[in-house]
Each structure stands twice: as structure tokens, then as C-alpha cells.
Amino acid sequence: MNMDAVVMMAARNSRRADEILTLADYRLRYSSYRSDKQLQALHANFPMIVNTDDHETANDAWEGGAQNHSVDEGDWNARRNAAMQVWREWLPVGEQPWKEYAIGDLATYYRTDTRAVARSKPYSHGDLARAGDPAKAFAEFRDGAWRDPSMTMLGTEQEAWLSRSMLGDKSTWALLGTGTNMGYSYTPENAMDWVPRVAPERAINYVRQGIAAAKAGLPYNLDNWGGYPTARSRILSAAQRADANLVVITGDSHNGWAFDLPEAGKPAGVEFGGHSVSSPGFESAVPFTDPSVVARSLLDASKQELRWADTSNRGYMHLALTPQAATNEWVFMQTVKDISLATKTGHKMKVRPGRKVLEQA
Known part of the structure; x- marks a missing residue:
């Protein structure tokens, strides 16, 4: 399940309007998404195997960057690593x-x-x-x-x-x-x-x-x-x-x-x-x-x-x-x-x- 599926559902709860870049940013955004009662009910009722795609990090991501990541937004590896750390903090998935x-x-x-x-x-x-x-x-x-x-x-x-x-x-x-x-x-x-x-x-x-x-x-x-x-x-x-x-x-x-x-x-x-x-x-x-x-x-x-x-x-x-x-x-x-x-x-x-x-x- 990638974040495309919940963005519109949970965006009304988001407390930050600009782009998220840091570990703190991603943690805040996930805490907003995961507070949605419908999403909580989904997880309570069904086991999940979750897949990643680009919106866990930034739009149209690849190994060394993303379409929606520019040089003035800092180091790509740091942004990607922060995003994936928070993904694992919040979702039922291992390190593999x-x-x-x-x-x-x-x-x-x-x-x-x-x-x-x-x-x-x-x-x-x-x-x-x-x-x-x-x-x-x-x-x-x-x-x-x-x-x-x-x-x-x-x-x-x-x-x-x-x-x-x-x-x-x-x-x-x-x-x-x-x-x-x-x-x-x-x-x-x-x-x-x-x-x-x-x-x-x-x-x-x-x-x-x-x-x-x-x-x-x-x-x-x-x-x-x-x-x-x-x-x-x-x-x-x-x-x-x-x-x-x-x-x-x-x-x-x-x-x-x-x-x-x-x-x-x-x-x-x-x-x-x-x-x-x-x-x-x-x-x-x-x-x-x-x-x-x-x-x-x-x-x-x-x-x-x-x-x-x-x-x-x-x-x-x-x-x-x-x-x-x-x-x-x-x-x-x-x-x-x-x-x-x-x-x-x-x-x-x-x-x-x-x-x-x-x-x-």
C-alpha cells in the first residue's frame, strides 16, 4: 500500500503545508496520516504486506534523486533515509x-x-x-x-x-x-x-x-x-x-x-x-x-x-x-x-x- 492511497483521505489533518524534507517533517506527516480513524480501522481489521513507491520519499524517485527533489532541498540520501526510517517506524514491515x-x-x-x-x-x-x-x-x-x-x-x-x-x-x-x-x-x-x-x-x-x-x-x-x-x-x-x-x-x-x-x-x-x-x-x-x-x-x-x-x-x-x-x-x-x-x-x-x-x- 503506497501513500498515494491515503494522501487525499488524510491531508485534511496535515499540520504542515510546505514540502517535507527532514526526519522531523516525515514523523509529523506520518503522525497526521496515521491519526485517521478510517485508516486505523483498516489496519485493525486486516493484516498487511506493504510495498513502497515514490511518495514515501518524493515524486518520481529513483536511486540517486527524484523529480521533486532539487539541490536547494539538501542531500537526497539524507532525505530518502529519513523517509524510509519513518516508514519503518510507523508501518508493519521489517528491514528487508x-x-x-x-x-x-x-x-x-x-x-x-x-x-x-x-x-x-x-x-x-x-x-x-x-x-x-x-x-x-x-x-x-x-x-x-x-x-x-x-x-x-x-x-x-x-x-x-x-x-x-x-x-x-x-x-x-x-x-x-x-x-x-x-x-x-x-x-x-x-x-x-x-x-x-x-x-x-x-x-x-x-x-x-x-x-x-x-x-x-x-x-x-x-x-x-x-x-x-x-x-x-x-x-x-x-x-x-x-x-x-x-x-x-x-x-x-x-x-x-x-x-x-x-x-x-x-x-x-x-x-x-x-x-x-x-x-x-x-x-x-x-x-x-x-x-x-x-x-x-x-x-x-x-x-x-x-x-x-x-x-x-x-x-x-x-x-x-x-x-x-x-x-x-x-x-x-x-x-x-x-x-x-x-x-x-x-x-x-x-x-x-x-x-x-x-x-x-
């Missing part, structure tokens, strides 16, 4: 940055770190778009730096642990918890139609950059696994060698996703991407466009892997495992503006052992 958990002989859950330990600095579509010839820059990037085998999410030690563990795993399901989407999605050519004329220039440029990237065959997000294709291939190839029934569980995007994950033309696993409990997603960036139109366009542009998407609902996922199937339900809340457990019609998909592709449930 990654670990496997056996669920009888039914499944093994692999908790990973894809931010603080060894993640390479991600590339930016914006840097490519500012080149004199953006189309040429995107094409050269696609054929060169994008495929750099040294670009890593996990680092060599964690990758070796994961590959070795999957190879020796005899359980029915291999569940991989990772912070960001592993499946590729692409910005459709008609995405500019979603953006209002009065939108901030930053939002307009982001969509333009995504369209240019898609024309070059590049995913829209280089901060998720879309920016680390060779590292992704190594993980999926390891799952294929182990003949694992791989189910990847992800978050961070604030929207719901379902992906098939092929490697070298063969199924390697599936992904269930979780939406956020309360933080806004696509609907906040394109408020005047029918969410079904956005989702349909994303599906059409991302046919190789994307099987379903929701771009407007808040809620959570419920994954049910049996020897016969792994069935995921995206639960949609009726509202997050009031405290309520009321839900509306969600969505279900499943995967069966040995199939490694998604089906409707």
Missing part, C-alpha cells in the same frame, strides 16, 4: 527491502523495491520533445538508450533473487508486487481532443509528448516499466523459464488496468493494476471528456497488451486465489466525497493456471 511470503502451497507473494534501492534515473519524453527534430529524437531514443540493458528497476541483486526464487517456487501462483504498471500503454492520436483549450500548457505538452512517443512506438510513461524494457524482459523471461503462473499487482497510476504480459511473442503472465482509494486519476486531467471514450481510445492504441482500463473510478482491488483461477475485482466506490462503504458496479477478470492470459470473469 524485498522479501517473499509463502501462502501455503497456493501462492508466493514477492514484495519488491522499485524506487530507493537501485532504480536507474528514468528518461523523460519532455527532454526528447525539446530536441530540434523531435521525431528523429524519439526514434533514436527508441533504437538506442531506451533498450540500454543497464537501465534497471530492481538492480542486479534483487533481480537475481527474484529469478532464483521463481525458479524454485512450486506454488500455483507467483504474485509479484511492484510499484508501477508493467504493461505498456500508448497515447492515442486523438488524445488532444480530450484536453480543453484552457488547460495549462504543462498538460497540453504532456499529451503532445505522449502522442509523439506513440508514433515512435514508445509507451506513454517512462517512469513505470515502460522506461525499462530490457529489465522488464529479464523478469518476464525468468517467469517463463520457471513456468510460473505470474500475476503482477501494481498501483501508482490512480486508474484501473488489466494487461496481458507477453515476452518474445509468448504469454509470460498478467497484470492487475489497482486504482486509487481517493486520489484523482485521468478524469481530473481531462474533465470534459467521457471516461468511456478515454478508456476506449487507450485500449485501441494499446492492443498488444492492454485488455481493460478504467479512467474515472476510485476504489480498490480484491484478488481471490484458488487452485483453479486468480480472479480480480476492481471495486468502485459510489463517492469519495463522503464517508461511505457504498459501491457501484465494478469489473472482474481472471486468469487460469497454465493459460497466462486474461479472461472475463
Whole structure:
């Protein structure tokens, strides 16, 4: 569970409005979050295995810094270490940055770190778009730096642990918890139609950059696994060698996703991407466009892997495992503006052992 899921819920209690940088800052912010009665009830009723992502430290974090960390904010290592110390002070987790958990002989859950330990600095579509010839820059990037085998999410030690563990795993399901989407999605050519004329220039440029990237065959997000294709291939190839029934569980995007994950033309696993409990997603960036139109366009542009998407609902996922199937339900809340457990019609998909592709449930 990363902090995206509770920021909006607990922000009303925060006693500091500016950015948090120090050990004292993080302790104050966590004490505010953890005072939320709904969050306390959640922990009282359910055991948790918690995963980190960027908002435990700063936005779009990597091993040596973050998009939202500047030189005038002090030493990155000191900030990151303070954040992770407080994370461990407040949350039920040990010292290990990654670990496997056996669920009888039914499944093994692999908790990973894809931010603080060894993640390479991600590339930016914006840097490519500012080149004199953006189309040429995107094409050269696609054929060169994008495929750099040294670009890593996990680092060599964690990758070796994961590959070795999957190879020796005899359980029915291999569940991989990772912070960001592993499946590729692409910005459709008609995405500019979603953006209002009065939108901030930053939002307009982001969509333009995504369209240019898609024309070059590049995913829209280089901060998720879309920016680390060779590292992704190594993980999926390891799952294929182990003949694992791989189910990847992800978050961070604030929207719901379902992906098939092929490697070298063969199924390697599936992904269930979780939406956020309360933080806004696509609907906040394109408020005047029918969410079904956005989702349909994303599906059409991302046919190789994307099987379903929701771009407007808040809620959570419920994954049910049996020897016969792994069935995921995206639960949609009726509202997050009031405290309520009321839900509306969600969505279900499943995967069966040995199939490694998604089906409707």
C-alpha cells in the first residue's frame, strides 16, 4: 500500500503545508496520516504486506534523486533515509527491502523495491520533445538508450533473487508486487481532443509528448516499466523459464488496468493494476471528456497488451486465489466525497493456471 492511497483521505489533518524534507517533517506527516480513524480501522481489521513507491520519499524517485527533489532541498540520501526510517517506524514491515511470503502451497507473494534501492534515473519524453527534430529524437531514443540493458528497476541483486526464487517456487501462483504498471500503454492520436483549450500548457505538452512517443512506438510513461524494457524482459523471461503462473499487482497510476504480459511473442503472465482509494486519476486531467471514450481510445492504441482500463473510478482491488483461477475485482466506490462503504458496479477478470492470459470473469 503506497501513500498515494491515503494522501487525499488524510491531508485534511496535515499540520504542515510546505514540502517535507527532514526526519522531523516525515514523523509529523506520518503522525497526521496515521491519526485517521478510517485508516486505523483498516489496519485493525486486516493484516498487511506493504510495498513502497515514490511518495514515501518524493515524486518520481529513483536511486540517486527524484523529480521533486532539487539541490536547494539538501542531500537526497539524507532525505530518502529519513523517509524510509519513518516508514519503518510507523508501518508493519521489517528491514528487508524485498522479501517473499509463502501462502501455503497456493501462492508466493514477492514484495519488491522499485524506487530507493537501485532504480536507474528514468528518461523523460519532455527532454526528447525539446530536441530540434523531435521525431528523429524519439526514434533514436527508441533504437538506442531506451533498450540500454543497464537501465534497471530492481538492480542486479534483487533481480537475481527474484529469478532464483521463481525458479524454485512450486506454488500455483507467483504474485509479484511492484510499484508501477508493467504493461505498456500508448497515447492515442486523438488524445488532444480530450484536453480543453484552457488547460495549462504543462498538460497540453504532456499529451503532445505522449502522442509523439506513440508514433515512435514508445509507451506513454517512462517512469513505470515502460522506461525499462530490457529489465522488464529479464523478469518476464525468468517467469517463463520457471513456468510460473505470474500475476503482477501494481498501483501508482490512480486508474484501473488489466494487461496481458507477453515476452518474445509468448504469454509470460498478467497484470492487475489497482486504482486509487481517493486520489484523482485521468478524469481530473481531462474533465470534459467521457471516461468511456478515454478508456476506449487507450485500449485501441494499446492492443498488444492492454485488455481493460478504467479512467474515472476510485476504489480498490480484491484478488481471490484458488487452485483453479486468480480472479480480480476492481471495486468502485459510489463517492469519495463522503464517508461511505457504498459501491457501484465494478469489473472482474481472471486468469487460469497454465493459460497466462486474461479472461472475463
